[in-house]
Amino acid sequence: EAQVTQNPRYLITVTGKKLTVTCSQNMNHEYMSWYRQDPGLGLRQIYYSMNVEVTDKGDVPEGYKVSRKEKRNFPLILESPSPNQTSLYFCASSPGLAGVYEQYFGPGTRLTVT
Amino acid sequence: GDSVTQMEGPVTLSEEAFLTINCTYTATGYPSLFWYVQYPGEGLQLLLKATKADDKGSNKGFEATYRKETTSFHLEKGSVQVSDSAVYFCALSDYNFNKFYFGSGTKLNVKP
Numbered sequence: 154e155a156q157v158t159q160n161p162r163y164l165i166t167v168t169g170k171k172l173t174v175t176c177s178q179n180m181n182h183e184y185m186s187w188y189r190q191d192p193g194l195g196l197r198q199i200y201y202s203m204n205v206e207v208t209d210k211g212d213v214p215e216g217y218k219v220s221r222k223e224k225r226n227f228p229l230i231l232e233s234p235s236p237n238q239t240s241l242y243f244c245a246s247s248p249g250l251a252g253v254y255e256q257y258f259g260p261g262t263r264l265t266v267t
Numbered sequence: 268g269d270s271v272t273q274m275e276g277p278v279t280l281s282e283e284a285f286l287t288i289n290c291t292y293t294a295t296g297y298p299s300l301f302w303y304v305q306y307p308g309e310g311l312q313l314l315l316k317a318t319k320a321d322d323k324g325s326n327k328g329f330e331a332t333y334r335k336e337t338t339s340f341h342l343e344k345g346s347v348q349v350s351d352s353a354v355y356f357c358a359l360s361d362y363n364f365n366k367f368y369f370g371s372g373t374k375l376n377v378k379p
Contacts, residue, residue, distance in 0.1 A: 157310075186367065195271075195356055196311070196369040203365060211366060243310055252299040252364025253318070258310030 155180045157259035159244050165265045166234060174229045174262050176244030184247040185227040186211070186256070187219065189240040196243065201251070202227055234266045269294045273357045273370035280347055280377050288342040288355055288373045290331075296362030300324075300333050300340040305354045305372070314342075314355070352377045 157178045166172055178185065186201040188211075198211030202221040216238055218230040227246075231238060241263050245256040274289040292298065299318045303311040315324030320335035329344045340357060357370040 184365075188367075188369075193371055195371040196358075196367075198367050201365055201367075209365065212368070245311075250360075250364035251367055252360025255313040255316075256311075256367075258312070260310050 155257075157244055157246050157257050159242075159259040159262050161262060162260065163263050165267065167267055168235055169233050172231050172234060172264075174231075174242060174244075174264070176227045176229065176259060177225050178227075178244075178246040178257070179225065180246060180248070180257065181224065182246035182248050182257070183224070184249060184251050184254075184256075185221065186245045186247075186251065187217070187227070187229050188243045188245065189213065189238075190243060190261075191240050199229070199242075203250075234264075236266050238264065239266050240264060269298065269359060269361055269366070269368050271357050271359055271368050271370040273355075273373055275371075275373070276354075277374040277376055280375070282349055282377055282379055283346045284377075286342070286344040286347045286351075286375070288357075288375070290340045290342065290357035290370060292338050292340065292357075292359050292368075294338075294359055294361065298359040298361055299364065300331070301358040301360070302329070302331055302340070302342050303356045303358060303369075305356065307353070311356065347375070347377045349377045349379055351375060 187199040188196040200219040302314040317324040317333035
């Protein structure tokens with residue numbers, strides 16, 4: 154089944170403890186992206202990647218890191234999480250440019266930082 | 268910078284009522300415009316899109332027309348169903364087609 158998977162689905166952590174949220178797609182998509190969803194703000198783009206080893210900042214990249222060493226994986230790294238990073242996170246992938254092709258979204262990761 | 272503004276919700280309608288959800292945008296150049304839908308507990312799914320002025324996107328009875336003169340992309344459906352209850356997001360991609368901007372979302376409740 155074609156899909157985008159994220160792990161973990163739920164995570165509660167403490168301030169300053171490094172964490173990684175994984176994202177994997179099995180559709181051989183070139184473009185991948187991370188978003189956070191907050192009430193009243195909709196989705197905001199954190200980082201995106203147009204291909205292996207090619208990443209760029211979205212609208213809200215501060216406090217996050219990403220890497221794209223393989224085409225199928227695009228992990229999101231929070232080196233020192235803070236409470237304002239408590240949010241619902243979505244990974245998405247697209248066959249090519251996201252403005253041309255449909256983005257396929259993962260099920261989401263709910264992160265709580267205390 | 269680029270941005271999307273959509274009407275506040277929630278919107279509550281009776282089954283078979285007419286739906287309009289307003290969306291306006293600010294962008295440099297010629298963005299592509301989208302409506303995505305999020306059902307409870309799920310990720311977003313593409314509903315429809317339009318890539319140039321005067322294009323009409325349509326899917327599952329929903330329609331939206333890309334109006335450059337009014338910088339709008341309003342979502343409409345002639346007769347809503349209970350199964351249309353969801354959160355609807357208007358979005359644009361910038362002229363490079365890499366960056367994405369979403370509106371705040373509009374929750375639609377359809378009552379039998």
